[in-house]
Amino acid sequence: MVSKYKIADVVFSAQFKYAYTRKICTSYLYDGEEQPEFFIEITEQDLVEEGKKAGDFPLPYLESLAVYRKFLGKLLDYNGTVFHSSALAVDDNAYLFTAPSGTGKSTHARLWREYLGDKVIMVNDDKPVIRLVDEDFFVYGTPWNGKHGLDTNCRVKIKAVCKLERGEQNAIQKLSKEQMLPTILSQTLRPQNASDFDKLLPLVSALLDKTDLYLLKCNTDIESAKLSYSVMSKGVKNEN
Amino acid sequence: MKIKEGFILREVSGSFIVVAVGEGTKTFNGMIQLNETGAFLWKLLESGATEEQMAEQMMKEYAVEKQVALCDVKEFIGSLKEANLIV
Secondary structure, eight states: OOEEEEETTEEEEEEOSSHHHHHHTGGGBOOSSOOOSOEEEOOHHHHHHHHHHHOSOOHHHHHHHHHHHHHHHHHGGGTEEEOOSEEEEETTEEEEEEOSTTSSHHHHHHHHHHHHGGGEEEEESSOOEEEEETTEEEEEOOSOOTTTTOBOSOEEEEEEEEEEEEOSSOEEEEOOHHHHHHHHHHTSOOOSSHHHHHHHHHHHHHHHHHSEEEEEEEOSSHHHHHHHHHHHHHOOOOOO | OOBOTTEEEEEETTEEEEEEOGGGGGTOOSEEEEOHHHHHHHHHHHTTOOHHHHHHHHHHHHOOOHHHHHHHHHHHHHHHHHTTOBO
């Protein structure tokens, strides 16, 4: 059965073989009037390819990953890409915490929820989409939301991007665009060809230009969330 | 001596980076940040220039002595070799 979905404000139609993929996409089903921009279907061959890239996972899971890969391939034409991070929003401002897996993105996001309670909206805990719309950069929820399943189908303007590192003491500092660039590039899905790279790089550039950039060294104490929130919610102009 | 197939130089927000595409992604998925001189030399190398020619262009562009230019060129090529970007 072909269904229509809307992710990151892009309507598309898709036919999924596995119940798992249909299930995770449920909150993104779309029954409005907009025509789909494209169609996504995963072939046997796509599953084999995905297995080579992602690892030896059950087919339903591989299908969901392959769908994301295809969707992201299309999304470049809509000025969007994935940004591997824990994205949350407070007072209509989104904050993206990024780091290699296992550093503690989700943990830090949880500390914000403990500290700020219901003010926090979890946009997506693992693989949100970011998209440049006119002059502003937004983050969107997606069905791919990490092991804790935290996601909200919403769109929020990005205020800051923060790289996380573990530290004994909590400390936060501004980063320059040059310092942040490798992190941003490593946390998006790397295009395989030059023409896609040339679609991605203006997005990376715009993200560096339009958001506040930070490095937070933190432990798992709630004080770390108090510190990062107090600094990041005020916002400071970027260096250089 | 030339740059391997599948590596491209791009400018992002005032920084120069080299990333892998196509064939290059099989062996390399990081990125290399170059300064302005590095990007200048990369472009020359891409166009097939020899070390000697690169040094000459550098002398013109940056008004440095030949010895200094040659030394910089060798260091640059050395670092590319180390990163396994040259055949």
